[in-house]
Amino acid sequence: MQIEVRGEPLGVGVCHCLACQRRTGSVFAALAAFPVPYSVSGTAMDYVRAGDQGARFRFRFCPVCGTNLFHTEEGVEQNSVAVAVGGFADPNFPAPQDSVYDCRRHSWVQLPAGITVYDKDPI
Template sequence: MPDRVASCSCGQLKARVTGEPVRVSICHCLACQRRTGSVFGQQARFRREDVSLSGASSEYVRVGDEGSHSKFHFCPSCGSTVYYESEGMEEYLAIPVGAFADPSFPAPLVSVYEARMHSWVIPPPDAEHIP
């Protein structure tokens, strides 16, 4: 089982994971676009017990389009989000795939909020597509 380390830009906040993610997805919602500064967010979900956290984090709680809350943990020094917790899925932690800085990371198998997807974005054809 692979070990991977996700990190903020300055390296102070880290998440070490063991094993494969239970889900890798991309989200095209406007909140993820604003949070990432990109045209979508990509995250990997891991079982909480497979993640070891180190470093200090600040939190930001966001209410999603459907009313659920997500608590984003970011580095207080450089501002990079390293992991987040979603209401109703307490047994998991989600980690932005970019925090791993690993081009060999598995491709997303789910693409959500495609109604808000930029017209030039092409998700993997074998992914589950959710409008």
């Protein structure tokens, strides 16, 4: 499965919530939001979960390799798509501007200077 996005990211962030830790198998998720339109090629499987504040997120993953490549929020999927930064395989990808669920951040994770930090989800 592949996703093609256009333009610069609307924003880049990291999430330290326990659901993202479990979903990625890492200590946080790094995501970049892009405006629509975007296109997907290949087969994607879905997993839907509810966030702490009731929003429903539809995660798409590859049934062949298991990569959790992107997700949308139900009800606002016509606006943007969130893509896993690792899916770009670009070490020069822009650093995150926001960090959410800092209350779940592992103590040894160091954030970039100047990043906006939220204890939980700011929305």
